[in-house]
Amino acid sequence: MSAxxxxxxxxDAELAARAGHLFTGARHDFVCAARDLDTWSQPEAxxxxxxxxxxxxxxxxxxxKLLSPAALADEGARRxxxxxxxxxxxxxxxxxxxxxxTIIIDRRVMILAAGDDGPxxxxxxxxxxxxxxxxxxxxxxxxxxxxxDFTAYFDxxxxxxxxxxxxxxxxxGAGHTDEAAARRLGLSLRTYRRRVAALxxxxxxxxxxQAGLRAAELGL
Amino acid sequence: MSAxxxxxxxxDAELAARAGHLFTGARHDFVCAARDLDTWSQPEAxxxxxxxxxxxxxxxxxxxKLLSPAALADEGARRxxxxxxxxxxxxxxxxxxxxxxTIIIDRRVMILAAGDDGPxxxxxxxxxxxxxxxxxxxxxxxxxxxxxDFTAYFDxxxxxxxxxxxxxxxxxGAGHTDEAAARRLGLSLRTYRRRVAALxxxxxxxxxxQAGLRAAELGL
DNA sequence: CCCGGACTGGCAGCTTGCTGCCACCGCGTT
DNA sequence: AACGCGGTGGCAGCAAGCTGCCAGTCCGGG
Numbered sequence: 001m002s003a004x005x006x007x008x009x010x011x012d013a014e015l016a017a018r019a020g021h022l023f024t025g026a027r028h029d030f031v032c033a034a035r036d037l038d039t040w041s042q043p044e045a046x047x048x049x050x051x052x053x054x055x056x057x058x059x060x061x062x063x064x065k066l067l068s069p070a071a072l073a074d075e076g077a078r079r080x081x082x083x084x085x086x087x088x089x090x091x092x093x094x095x096x097x098x099x100x101x102t103i104i105i106d107r108r109v110m111i112l113a114a115g116d117d118g119p120x121x122x123x124x125x126x127x128x129x130x131x132x133x134x135x136x137x138x139x140x141x142x143x144x145x146x147x148x149d150f151t152a153y154f155d156x157x158x159x160x161x162x163x164x165x166x167x168x169x170x171x172x173g174a175g176h177t178d179e180a181a182a183r184r185l186g187l188s189l190r191t192y193r194r195r196v197a198a199l200x201x202x203x204x205x206x207x208x209x210q211a212g213l214r215a216a217e218l219g220l
Numbered sequence: 221m222s223a224x225x226x227x228x229x230x231x232d233a234e235l236a237a238r239a240g241h242l243f244t245g246a247r248h249d250f251v252c253a254a255r256d257l258d259t260w261s262q263p264e265a266x267x268x269x270x271x272x273x274x275x276x277x278x279x280x281x282x283x284x285k286l287l288s289p290a291a292l293a294d295e296g297a298r299r300x301x302x303x304x305x306x307x308x309x310x311x312x313x314x315x316x317x318x319x320x321x322t323i324i325i326d327r328r329v330m331i332l333a334a335g336d337d338g339p340x341x342x343x344x345x346x347x348x349x350x351x352x353x354x355x356x357x358x359x360x361x362x363x364x365x366x367x368x369d370f371t372a373y374f375d376x377x378x379x380x381x382x383x384x385x386x387x388x389x390x391x392x393g394a395g396h397t398d399e400a401a402a403r404r405l406g407l408s409l410r411t412y413r414r415r416v417a418a419l420x421x422x423x424x425x426x427x428x429x430q431a432g433l434r435a436a437e438l439g440l
Numbered sequence: 441c442c443c444g445g446a447c448t449g450g451c452a453g454c455t456t457g458c459t460g461c462c463a464c465c466g467c468g469t470t
Numbered sequence: 471a472a473c474g475c476g477g478t479g480g481c482a483g484c485a486a487g488c489t490g491c492c493a494g495t496c497c498g499g500g
Contacts, residue, residue: 442499449492450491450494451491451493460482
């Protein structure tokens with residue numbers, strides 16, 4: 001048994017001072033799981049760090065960001081995500097809330113931050129213990145595998161799903177026949193089918209089977 | 221900044237001696253992510269620990285296990301999983317490999333173990349640092365949310381999917397019409413539809429939409 | 441008021457999906 | 471050979487899904 005190295009720093013400034021070189025020194029991969037992008041309260045610190053990082057599309061270097069749907073709330077965040085994906089970063093959306101932020105650099109350094117609860121400066125926990133990082137990396141992989149890609153999630157069809165679109169989706173998922181579903185929704189058969197057709201167009205699915213597939217992919 | 225508490229122990233015996241009370245002291249929840257169940261090389265240590273744990277169905281106590289499909293490889297493991305689910309534990313299957321094992325008890329203690337690489341005794345890393353545990357717990361949640369339930373995964377339909385069942389599934393997913401798909405597979409229309417019907421029965425889906433849904437849930 | 445647009449419902453007709461029935465084929469058993 | 475069995479294909483008929491067309495309704499604007 002032995003004690004090992006875990007340090008905690010308070011506030012962005014101290015993190016940038018103590019761990020900024022870790023960001024700029026990323027060589028192989030950079031993974032990040034967070035609720036949204038408002039993770040650096042001080043934009044200047046964020047810029048200082050980001051400025052020194054390798055480009056996401058550099059050869060042999062991958063950047064992955066796993067975010068919760070909250071990250072898509074405002075247009076600014078969406079634009080930023082489109083920019084980083086254009087630069088080669090991979091962004092996926094997980095349905096889980098992800099209250100804590102996790103960053104792993106080259107599978108050798110891990111930085112964890114609690115959500116912004118409390119008034120004081122945020123606390124960051126930095127560690128290099130391989131066993132910790134390995135375990136967290138495995139969980140990240142598991143969450144990553146099953147998360148949906150940002151572009152699919154966003155450009156796909158998600159945005160334009162109103163309330164009765166979802167109702168139709170539920171009826172379809174319940175396996176009701178069109179006639180039964182139309183009755184349950186108080187619609188005529190004709191209109192219900194119009195809705196279904198619109199839905200399938202939105203999911204650009206050629207068949208109902210495909211529509212079910214896509215719907216499941218995008219989180220029912 | 222401050223240094224904090226992370227200790228590593230070697231071998232099951234030392235873990236049981238030093239951390240056994242953590243297992244038996246679990247009061248609120250017990251979560252575990254691992255590749256399979258062969259995680260305790262010494263069955264007696266496992267039994268000693270398990271014997272003292274609270275029953276999974278005790279009020280206010282939840283047990284969750286997240287495993288990779290490898291855990292379903294042999295019949296013994298499947299039987300064991302059926303037993304623990306019957307006792308109230310929740311078991312889900314993630315498509316990710318999960319090379320490392322992670323255990324979190326009451327969101328206060330975390331135990332990480334590397335995969336069984338190397339000849340020596342396994343190393344376990346035990347920590348109580350809240351920030352670390354919070355971050356890992358969030359990732360676990362994310363992976364858990366999107367994993368499929370063990371009973372659905374197993375009792376459902378997964379086992380009985382032969383090669384041409386998958387071929388049919390692919391055709392359906394590609395959105396081809398039955399006629400086109402049958403031609404592509406060199407089958408008659410009648411037989412193709414028989415296959416589809418069998419598939420839908422296996423997925424017990426009443427409609428093709430539902431079948432697509434289930435297929436996506438169970439991993440296309 | 442009338443007009444245009446968006447949404448809805450009914451009708452009709454077509455395509456597609458689904459299934460029961462029968463016939464055929466290959467195979468191993470009797 | 472005869473038989474049963476499982477898988478396959480064709481046919482027919484029904485049910486379900488899909489869409490074009492027209493008519494009615496409900497606005498908001500000219």
